[in-house]
Amino acid sequence: MERRETRRRFVQLTAGGMALGFAGCLSDDENGDDDHGHSHDDGHDDHGHGDDDHHDDDHGGESDAPGSDGLLYAFAPDEIAIIDPETGTVVETITDAVSGASWGDPRITHDHSEIYVINDALAQVLVIDTETRSVVTEVDIGPGATHMYHPKPDEIWAHADDEGAFYVIDTDSHDVVEIVDSGLEGEGHGKLLYHEDFGSKGYATNVNDPGAPIIDMDAYERNGFVELGEEGGTHYKAYAPQSGLAYFERSGGVGETGVVDVETDRVVDRLEFAGGMYLTPDETMMGVLDGDSIRFFDATSEDSDPIGTVEVDGGPDALRYYDDGETLYAFTANTMNDEGAVIDVDALDVVDTLTVGDIERPEGARFLHRSGVAGGGYFFTPAEADGTVAIVDMAAREVTAQVPVADGVDTLQYVGDSGTGHTGT
Secondary structure (H helix, E strand, O other), X not given: XXXXXXXXXXXXXXXXXXXXXXXXXXXXXXXXXXXXXXXXXXXXXXXXXXXXXXXXXXXXXXXXXXXXXXXXXXXXXXXXXXXXXXXXXEEEEEOOOOOOOOEXXXXXXXXXXXXXXXXXXXXXXXXXXXXXXEEEEEEEOOOOEEEEEEEEOOEEEEEEOOOXXXXXXXXXXXXXXXXXXXXXXXXXXXXXXXXXXXXXXXXXXXXXXXXXXXXEOOOOEEEEEEEOOOOOEEEEEEEEOOOOEEEEEEEOOOOEEEEEEOOOOEEEEEEOOOOOEEEOOOOOEEEEEEOOEEEEEEOOOOOOOEEEEEEOOOOEOOOEEEEOOOOEEEEEEEOOOOEXXXXXXXXXXXXXXXXXXXXXXXXXXXXXXXXXXXXXOEEEEEEXXXXXXXXXXXXXXXXXXXXXXXXXXXXXXXXXXXXXXXXXX
């Protein structure tokens, strides 16, 4: 099979004239840039909202459907593989409505009953029933979609980059019920930041806009704009609940992070580094990707006091945290080699290096994106060049399986409690 470079992996920073892909663009958002009414980044999100709700059959008894609790969905261009991490095997594949797909963000509903996933090749969102392990519908959205969010229990927000707009999907009817114009220029790669602390207010980012559009989440409209400068755009975002501060990466070559007081929408600080941002589970520290460095700062401080820096050779991407009761670890998969790193966050040191498989890299690319997902005590990362998914036991800090899936597998979604600590509670 000829491997294709997916659009979402190499979205270009056209506003700033840069030719490298967004580092960790997907959860951050990827199982990272979430929102179950919170502000996880980036990508895939945290799904720590209790046990799965299982559907009863029409006669009021328990359904005979197989269910998906504790399983991992792995998305390749022509199939979706369902993996049991305990055995390291594919237990089922979905091929209906899947052919030549170019995947963007997946999002799982609060009750874990449905997975929504962007297929940009058809400008659609697929809806998967996790109980029956089947595609139930395809929802048409705007072109160029990459990121998707779940800010309200009954709504999924998918961002169409070619229009600079969010398509709001009702989770009951599976219909697009609103289109929210976000980007000032009617286009541009964008994200959404929302947390329950914000009430009816949300923030967007857009690589074409030198600030953060303010979104009225109830009126479904842009009703303000936080100016961060005169040049560049905005990309990554995060919120620290203990300080009440929101952080916005200034993209397009600006290379700084704007810090905003969410009560006043005023810029209160500027950090001289920028990248994907990942809050620790106790919400006291934030890790920021900065090339081969991960910079940690105090997320409880109004001054965002620096704590320290960890060097990870190989272009680290999204951080997923694990606390064994004594030590807080961060797991990451690299974009420039076939390795992942385990970081002792307390000691600010790399304590293990793991072989997790390789990804595709266009010639001249520097820092790209690679998914990293946590759930059930495991860290998962796809190796699209090898056609495999690595399963890492976070407690043992070792790779337990390299599961063969298919060439181009690059997107993951865990069904169950993924914990906390991406960019929100």
